[in-house]
Amino acid sequence: MIKAENISKSFQGTNVLNDVSATFKKGQNNLIIGQSGSGKTVMMKCIVGLLEVDKGNIFYDDRNFNKMSFKQRKELRREIGMLFQGGALFDSMNVEENVMFPLTMFTKWTYKERQDRVNFCLERVNLNNVNHLYPDELSGGMQKRVAIARAISMNPKYLFCDEPNSGLDPRTSVMIDELIDELTRDFEMTTIINTHDMNSVLSMGDQIIFINKGEIAWKGNKDEILTTNNKTINDFVYVTEMAKRLKG
Amino acid sequence: MGPLYHLGRYALLIKRAFKKPDRQKVFWRRVLNEIDKLGVSSLGIVLIISVFVGAVVALQAAFNMESPWIPDYAVGLTTRQSIILEFSPTIISVILAGKVGSSISSEIGSMRISEQIDAMEIMGVNPASLLVAPKVLAAMLINPFLITLSMAVGIFGGWLGALASGALTGEMYVFGIKSFFHLYDIFYALFKTVIFAFIITSVSSYYGYFVKGGSIEVGHASTRAVVSSSILIIFANLILTQLMLT
Numbered sequence: 001m002i003k004a005e006n007i008s009k010s011f012q013g014t015n016v017l018n019d020v021s022a023t024f025k026k027g028q029n030n031l032i033i034g035q036s037g038s039g040k041t042v043m044m045k046c047i048v049g050l051l052e053v054d055k056g057n058i059f060y061d062d063r064n065f066n067k068m069s070f071k072q073r074k075e076l077r078r079e080i081g082m083l084f085q086g087g088a089l090f091d092s093m094n095v096e097e098n099v100m101f102p103l104t105m106f107t108k109w110t111y112k113e114r115q116d117r118v119n120f121c122l123e124r125v126n127l128n129n130v131n132h133l134y135p136d137e138l139s140g141g142m143q144k145r146v147a148i149a150r151a152i153s154m155n156p157k158y159l160f161c162d163e164p165n166s167g168l169d170p171r172t173s174v175m176i177d178e179l180i181d182e183l184t185r186d187f188e189m190t191t192i193i194n195t196h197d198m199n200s201v202l203s204m205g206d207q208i209i210f211i212n213k214g215e216i217a218w219k220g221n222k223d224e225i226l227t228t229n230n231k232t233i234n235d236f237v238y239v240t241e242m243a244k245r246l247k248g
Numbered sequence: 249m250g251p252l253y254h255l256g257r258y259a260l261l262i263k264r265a266f267k268k269p270d271r272q273k274v275f276w277r278r279v280l281n282e283i284d285k286l287g288v289s290s291l292g293i294v295l296i297i298s299v300f301v302g303a304v305v306a307l308q309a310a311f312n313m314e315s316p317w318i319p320d321y322a323v324g325l326t327t328r329q330s331i332i333l334e335f336s337p338t339i340i341s342v343i344l345a346g347k348v349g350s351s352i353s354s355e356i357g358s359m360r361i362s363e364q365i366d367a368m369e370i371m372g373v374n375p376a377s378l379l380v381a382p383k384v385l386a387a388m389l390i391n392p393f394l395i396t397l398s399m400a401v402g403i404f405g406g407w408l409g410a411l412a413s414g415a416l417t418g419e420m421y422v423f424g425i426k427s428f429f430h431l432y433d434i435f436y437a438l439f440k441t442v443i444f445a446f447i448i449t450s451v452s453s454y455y456g457y458f459v460k461g462g463s464i465e466v467g468h469a470s471t472r473a474v475v476s477s478s479i480l481i482i483f484a485n486l487i488l489t490q491l492m493l494t
């Protein structure tokens with residue numbers, strides 16, 4: 001479980017997050033949705049500490065992240081996996097080295113053991129025989145999947161995904177969504193996902209928070225989002241022609 | 249942002265880079281890699297420039313000192329001192345600042361903008377230790393070899409230049425090379441080299457590490473890295489020369 005308590009963040013005077021509180025539960029998909037520029041990435045980076053919050057506290061299962069020393073944060077981060085919006089694969093390393101990197105840094109396993117783990121993770125994301133390719137030799141969807149494999153290689157307790165399916169075709173996006181969903185349940189992770197893809201919202205939104213103008217404008221789940229009368233969220237959901245017609 | 253801001257942030261980065269590595273084995277493997285990348289790949293340019301500049305220095309010395317009052321071996325002596333004291337350690341370092349500095353800052357800078365550095369941070373890896381320190385160490389270890397080689401090749405180039413000038417014999421040049429030789433000069437030159445290697449790699453890493461924005465900013469950063477490290481080398485040279493030769 002991860003808890004954000006009254007966090008605020010501004011850049012040069014512009015408020016991006018304003019007193020935001022939320023609880024993200026274990027073993028389920030916690031979605032953060034909102035328009036482009038609404039502060040989803042900033043929120044995620046504040047939670048993992050890539051950005052310092054101006055105000056507020058973040059708890060990882062009752063451990064106060066803001067009160068941790070540099071060293072304690074480093075320890076905690078071994079329990080975190082993160083999928084960046086752009087993949088962030090190490091482009092000087094091939095697929096196998098990318099997924100193996102955290103294992104090499106933090107385990108005392110033999111090469112064989114690490115390789116087995118890498119292959120297990122790559123199989124989980126349906127990638128075979130790409131171990132020796134470099135990131136620039138992969139398609140966008142394959143890069144995303146390698147990034148997921150790297151994020152889960154250390155068996156994280158907390159998984160962060162920043163727009164896991166932006167820029168992918170519908171079929172591949174659905175596949176990635178299903179994959180994250182499966183991993184979350186199989187490994188009992190606390191998963192936080194940023195997205196503005198309505199299909200992801202409806203298929204995997206166990207818990208959804210909607211950020212608008214730096215504040216949480218709505219909370220609920222994938223069923224509630226279709227029935228709510230909240231105007232801001234309706235404006236967000238029913239913006240496309242298709243959605244409007246379906247609502248009828 | 250003022251110079252104090254940069255200085256402070258630079259000092260913090262260097263401090264973080266030289267913390268105990270997360271994994272010794274990985275760290276030292278990267279140092280070896282960097283030695284290969286920074287050292288071996290610079291060999292060609294260093295050798296070519298050294299042999300030609302050595303030849304030109306000797307030619308100039310021969311033409312400008314054609315006087316009955318100056319002995320012929322002075323050509324060898326002048327060439328040797330110019331090369332050992334300044335050309336090899338300082339000018340070659342400035343050239344390396346251009347070659348190595350820009351590649352370091354664009355490599356680290358593009359890792360920054362594509363969030364690869366953040367990805368390391370999230371894993372609990374110290375990116376400064378893994379990316380910056382090996383480059384700094386590698387250059388401090390390998391540049392003295394490069395510069396020693398440059399000295400040897402430069403003096404050899406001088407011999408070719410001396411012969412081409414027709415103003416003196418090869419024997420006279422060699423005699424000049426051996427006259428009034430102090431080992432301290434070599435020590436002084438290599439000491440400077442190590443300091444310059446630190447400047448080049450750490451300053452360029454700094455500019456790359458704190459890039460914000462996109463690929464245009466990565467380009468700006470590498471220009472700034474080369475300009476700053478070249479100026480700092482020349483400046484440090486003045487101070488070191490003052491301190492060590494007087």
Ligand SMILES: Nc1ncnc2c1ncn2[C@@H]1O[C@H](COP(=O)(O)OP(=O)(O)OP(=O)(O)O)[C@@H](O)[C@H]1O
Pocket residue numbers: 011016034035036037038039040041042043196
């Ligand atoms: N480092 C930064 N410095 C200044 N402003 C920033 C910084 N990072 C984000 N912002 C601003 O914060 C706001 C929210 O950005 P953020 O990246 O969180 O949006 P987002 O919801 O993730 O959008 P998208 O869906 O397009 O990824 C934007 O207005 C952006 O300009």
Ligand SMILES: [Mg+2]
Pocket residue numbers: 040041042085162163194
């Ligand atoms: Mg974003």
